[in-house]
Amino acid sequence: MALEVGIVGLPNAGKTTLFNCLTRLEAEITAYASKSDKANVGMATISDPRVDALAEAVGGKKLTRASVKVVDVPGTGPALLGNLRQVDAILCVVDGFSPGCTPQDDLVNLELELIVADRDHVEKRLERVGKQAKSGDAKMKVEVEVLEKLLAHLDAGQPLRDWPGEIPPELEPLSTKPLIVVENGPNGIDCQLELELADMSDEDAASFRNEGSESALREIGKRLFDALGLIVFFTAGEKETRAWTLREGSTALDAADAIHTDIAKGFIRAEVYAWEDIVRLGSHTEASRAGLMRLENKTYVIQDGDCLNIRTSA
Ligand SMILES: Nc1nc2c(ncn2[C@@H]2O[C@H](COP(=O)(O)OP(=O)(O)O)[C@@H](O)[C@H]2O)c(=O)[nH]1
Ligand SMILES: [Mg+2]
Numbered sequence: 542m543a544l545e546v547g548i549v550g551l552p553n554a555g556k557t558t559l560f561n562c563l564t565r566l567e568a569e570i571t572a573y574a575s576k577s578d579k580a581n582v583g584m585a586t587i588s589d590p591r592v593d594a595l596a597e598a599v600g601g602k603k604l605t606r607a608s609v610k611v612v613d614v615p616g617t618g619p620a621l622l623g624n625l626r627q628v629d630a631i632l633c634v635v636d637g638f639s640p641g642c643t644p645q646d647d648l649v650n651l652e653l654e655l656i657v658a659d660r661d662h663v664e665k666r667l668e669r670v671g672k673q674a675k676s677g678d679a680k681m682k683v684e685v686e687v688l689e690k691l692l693a694h695l696d697a698g699q700p701l702r703d704w705p706g707e708i709p710p711e712l713e714p715l716s717t718k719p720l721i722v723v724e725n726g727p728n729g730i731d732c733q734l735e736l737e738l739a740d741m742s743d744e745d746a747a748s749f750r751n752e753g754s755e756s757a758l759r760e761i762g763k764r765l766f767d768a769l770g771l772i773v774f775f776t777a778g779e780k781e782t783r784a785w786t787l788r789e790g791s792t793a794l795d796a797a798d799a800i801h802t803d804i805a806k807g808f809i810r811a812e813v814y815a816w817e818d819i820v821r822l823g824s825h826t827e828a829s830r831a832g833l834m835r836l837e838n839k840t841y842v843i844q845d846g847d848c849l850n851i852r853t854s855a
Contacts, residue, residue, distance in 0.1 A: 545610040547625035550634035555725035558732040560613035581613035587762040592784040601782035617654040619661040626713040637726030660695040719768035772845035794839040807855030814848040
């Protein structure tokens, strides 16, 4: 599952600083320096010491971490925010570092901008669907009614997350997405400091942070996983050891599908190991010998930290 997050914030809140500290740890940085009206796009890797330990234990040549696509949108108008209709979650960066900053007020304003962008979007869709409804399409007539209600809700300044009814799936609203608030400054995540620490070793970087604070990447990764209800499973082998993300409640078949659709098609059984057992015993074979491998079928619900080997006819 290619996860995607958008960064929104008022001008100079530190969006691009956060974008840089999230994406620079990735070896292949696909971010491009952009003109002011273009979004920055890059990949942030989610560090997870478990996958490092697994790769070391099995002697994997290649290590692939879970990653998230990050989109930094340089403004809050409806057109720019429209770039974020596909994202899974929104990072709201608010200024918590300048003298006289008002992060709480800025957050309220940002949420309003998202509502305004949705209002604009619903209005446009209403125009289009309204025309089709006039020509007698019954389904469109129903949608017009729904859209009119949604428009009134947004006009009242309410996010669609609070809308009790159904939302047409084609709408892709912004104000239903999980918001992860990042107060940029000493009381939240100090993005400028994090950017300066990004090239240091974990231990060195930790000595510069407030006690108990984690790296921005770790902290945001955690919040993102919580907000989206994600878990991680692993595959480990000589060629590649890899971390994969899934929604909580996903099955072994979903996991196979995340790896490759062919593997899902040919699914026979999933060998399931606890990642700690592989690390401790050094290989799947040894873990099996110790009776620590389970064979599960398609409907097995994957647990965070499972290490899988899918038996497939593919
Ligand atoms: N003191 C301080 N300055 C910051 C921090 N984050 C960003 N800045 C500065 O604020 C300005 C705007 O940052 P930028 O990331 O470009 O903001 P954007 O407009 O939201 O993308 C830059 O000069 C940054 O160096 C921070 O945490 N502390
Ligand atoms: Mg910027």
